[in-house]
Amino acid sequence: MTVEIQRGRNPLRDPDDRRLNRIAGPSALVIFGVTGDLSRKKLMPAVYDLANRGLLPPGFALVGFARRDWDDEDFARVVYDAVKQHARTPFREETWKQLLQGIRFVSGEFGDAEAFQRLRDTVHALDVERGTMGNHAYYLSIPPKDFPLVAKQLKASGLVDDTAAGDSSWRRVVIEKPFGSDLQTARALNEALEVAFPADSIFRIDHYLxxxxxxxxxxxxxxxxxxxxxxxxxxxxxxxxxxxxxxxxxxxxxxxxxxxxxxxxxxxxxxxxxxxxxxxxxxxxxxxxxxxxxxxxxxxxxxxxxxxxxxxxxxxxxxxxxxxxxxxxxxxxxxxxxxxxxxxxxxxxxxxxxxxxxxxxxxxxxxxxxxxxxxxxxxxxxxxxxxxxxxxxxxxxxxxxxxxxxxxxxxxxxxxxxxxxxxxxxxxxxxxxxxxxxxxxxxxxxxxxxxxxxxxxxxxxxxxxxxxxxxxxxxxxxxxxxxxxxxxxxxxxxxxxxxxxxxxxxxxxxxxxxxx
Structure with missing residues (x-):
């Protein structure tokens, strides 16, 4: 049953019944660059809307990483304001309280190895507290020039290939365009990401699709x-x-x-x-x-x-x-x-x-x-x-x-x-x-x-x-x-x-x- 839940399916229902929505399994989303417009206007409201539609698991976790000197409550207020202003679905206190329990913030620079160790400690704690089971998606809402450094830090800190949660857990990275400025830079960017993530774990977002x-x-x-x-x-x-x-x-x-x-x-x-x-x-x-x-x-x-x-x-x-x-x-x-x-x-x-x-x-x-x-x-x-x-x-x-x-x-x-x-x-x-x-x-x-x-x-x-x-x-x-x-x-x-x-x-x- 655990495997079926991880895949986002209800094992008690017919898997071919297209009337059922696909629900994400246990997971945490880590957003780098949470202070930017994309995160505030699109990403955080989208997370709330998914939760409001019942498409996220009860133990879902949202982690922000940025240079700001915030604690968890400060970040929660930023998420709350973004949701109230930009969410597509109506605000429901019940949904917000459930989401709030999994909101965390880590302060640090991209070049700070200690900050990534704190991030590792945070997601490990969430694996226990929220049951995220080591399933972590890293959303790089940051300039492409910073992709290689963040990928290197994720790799060095054990946030990518840490198997403490079990071999069945996954780690994925999400990047926004531009995917390079020409063929040569696109290849270099891909090689930098593949240092840390296998090709099938790199998700390139084109929001038009x-x-x-x-x-x-x-x-x-x-x-x-x-x-x-x-x-x-x-x-x-x-x-x-x-x-x-x-x-x-x-x-x-x-x-x-x-x-x-x-x-x-x-x-x-x-x-x-x-x-x-x-x-x-x-x-x-x-x-x-x-x-x-x-x-x-x-x-x-x-x-x-x-x-x-x-x-x-x-x-x-x-x-x-x-x-x-x-x-x-x-x-x-x-x-x-x-x-x-x-x-x-x-x-x-x-x-x-x-x-x-x-x-x-x-x-x-x-x-x-x-x-x-x-x-x-x-x-x-x-x-x-x-x-x-x-x-x-x-x-x-x-x-x-x-x-x-x-x-x-x-x-x-x-x-x-x-x-x-x-x-x-x-x-x-x-x-x-x-x-x-x-x-x-x-x-x-x-x-x-x-x-x-x-x-x-x-x-x-x-x-x-x-x-x-x-x-x-x-x-x-x-x-x-x-x-x-x-x-x-x-x-x-x-x-x-x-x-x-x-x-x-x-x-x-x-x-x-x-x-x-």
């Missing part, structure tokens, strides 16, 4: 007979994948300079969305099979020969957006006025497989654009118009299936329909599915799903290092080409949809960007 709509891509494709027969070069004209933000870099100017839109978004979020959209059906939803299909797609991605006509980049200028005067990128506080870091990036990619040969995939991302939206648009070829005269279909565009990842999660299908009346005229109409009005239960936050998967040891939504390296193989030549071009970069107006060169990128192919 935890979103309900992203997970729905596989259900949309493979659980329905309606779409998959059309999901190929015979019917699809092109695919557009967009992640747009309507805000600037703000206080992140120092971090953002030198990274840019392509490294920040295309290398991880958008290439992951491309892989899920274009992959073949996996043998199962098991992590091994799902990752294998995604890796095949990424390995088949090809860059056009002329990157000058297949890429576009720019920086947002100052001006008015939504009735507000906004600052241009080069004028943001702390920004180098000669920076050649892009705030907008668009690329054209091709996939050399039988399914997708000749179908371009257009990826774009940017800040200070028309609105905040992330979507995947599968645009179909035009139907032969031998029945309708040209003037009868002038207002009809191409059929499209649009998967809205955020903010209004759902799916829209655009197709042509006859306009009511005596005349024969065809116009575009849409059918819309939205999570908000189709289901009574609200979608969990991405971090809820991902943290629970870490505690369960369920890795399908986490890219392994092979995927990360394949993504950098795609982006590195583009970054090198841009570096050789230098600057200054093309400017675009705030509230627009990017620089003119982005429109020209599609215009060369006789296409236009969608206006979400």
């Amino acid at each position: 935890g979103k309900e709509t992203v997970q729905n891509i596989m259900a949309l494709r493979f659980a329905n007979e309606l779409f998959e027969p059309l999901w190929n070069r015979n019917y699809v004209d092109h695919v557009q994948i967009t992640m747009a933000e309507d805000i600037g870099v703000g206080g992140r100017a120092g971090y953002y300079d030198g990274i840019g839109a392509a490294r920040d978004v295309i290398q991880n979020h958008l290439l992951q969305l491309l892989a899920l959209t274009a992959m073949e059906e996996p043998i199962s939803l098991d992590a091994t099979h799902l990752r294998a299909e995604k890796e095949k797609v990424l390995a088949a991605v090809q860059l056009p020969a002329d990157l000058s006509t297949a890429t576009a980049r720019g920086q947002y200028a100052g001006g008015w957006q939504g009735g507000e005067k906004v600052t241009g990128f080069l004028d943001e506080e702390g920004m180098d006025p000669a920076s050649t870091t892009e705030t907008y990036a668009a690329v054209k990619l091709e996939i050399a497989t039988r399914r997708w040969a000749g179908v371009p995939f257009y990826l774009r991302t940017g800040k200070r654009l028309g609105r905040r939206v992330t979507e995947i648009a599968v645009v179909f070829k035009r139907a032969p118009q031998h029945l309708f005269l040209r003037n009868q279909t002038t207002e009809q565009g191409q059929n499209a299936l649009v998967i809205r990842v955020q903010p209004d999660e759902g799916v829209t299908i655009r197709f042509g329909s006859k306009v009511p009346g005596a005349a024969t005229e065809v116009r575009d109409v849409t059918m819309d599915f939205g999570y908000g009005h189709a289901f009574t239960e609200s979608s969990p936050e991405a971090y809820e799903r991902l943290i629970l998967d870490v505690l369960l040891g369920d890795p399908p939504l986490f890219p392994r290092h092979e995927e990360v390296e394949l993504s950098w193989r795609i982006l590195d030549p583009i970054e090198q080409f841009w570096a050789e071009q230098g600057g200054p970069l093309e400017q675009y107006s705030p509230g627009s949809w990017g620089p003119p060169s982005a429109d020209e990128l599609l215009a060369r192919d006789g296409r236009v960007w969608r206006r979400p």
Whole structure:
């Protein structure tokens, strides 16, 4: 029975009964960098929401590690404030009291070996007091430059391979993007982590993969007979994948300079969305099979020969957006006025497989654009118009299936329909599915799903290092080409949809960007 509980299953119930939620087994989550925005706004509220939904064991423990001179009660107050302000589910005193019993704090620097010994003493005490059984997940909510040092300290202090709790216990590490800044640094980062953790114990969080709509891509494709027969070069004209933000870099100017839109978004979020959209059906939803299909797609991605006509980049200028005067990128506080870091990036990619040969995939991302939206648009070829005269279909565009990842999660299908009346005229109409009005239960936050998967040891939504390296193989030549071009970069107006060169990128192919 103990083994079944550790796996998060109730041995008294049918394990194939999909109505049952998976519940994490005995475990502790140690968060490094608990004073940061990510921890306060996402991680700690997600832990509470999981507990509130009954998905954490009664003895679950939450440990914070930071430089602050706090005791357990101080940290508990920080968690309480974060939960009250940012939790998705209603506050329940009963849930909070249960969670509070397992909250601990360890003060120290990353280079302080004694602090890691105190951390070891703390988690060992929790193994006894809370029954966490040596199952510890270490969440590195810290800058990537500190990953190697923390991994080394965890290894040296015995926090990784300590078998005092028994051979069946586990230790896992969770890291946030960026996973390096190019292929070389990504490999170095992976090697530093693998000094302490085996490859299958390293969980790389891409919070986009935890979103309900992203997970729905596989259900949309493979659980329905309606779409998959059309999901190929015979019917699809092109695919557009967009992640747009309507805000600037703000206080992140120092971090953002030198990274840019392509490294920040295309290398991880958008290439992951491309892989899920274009992959073949996996043998199962098991992590091994799902990752294998995604890796095949990424390995088949090809860059056009002329990157000058297949890429576009720019920086947002100052001006008015939504009735507000906004600052241009080069004028943001702390920004180098000669920076050649892009705030907008668009690329054209091709996939050399039988399914997708000749179908371009257009990826774009940017800040200070028309609105905040992330979507995947599968645009179909035009139907032969031998029945309708040209003037009868002038207002009809191409059929499209649009998967809205955020903010209004759902799916829209655009197709042509006859306009009511005596005349024969065809116009575009849409059918819309939205999570908000189709289901009574609200979608969990991405971090809820991902943290629970870490505690369960369920890795399908986490890219392994092979995927990360394949993504950098795609982006590195583009970054090198841009570096050789230098600057200054093309400017675009705030509230627009990017620089003119982005429109020209599609215009060369006789296409236009969608206006979400």
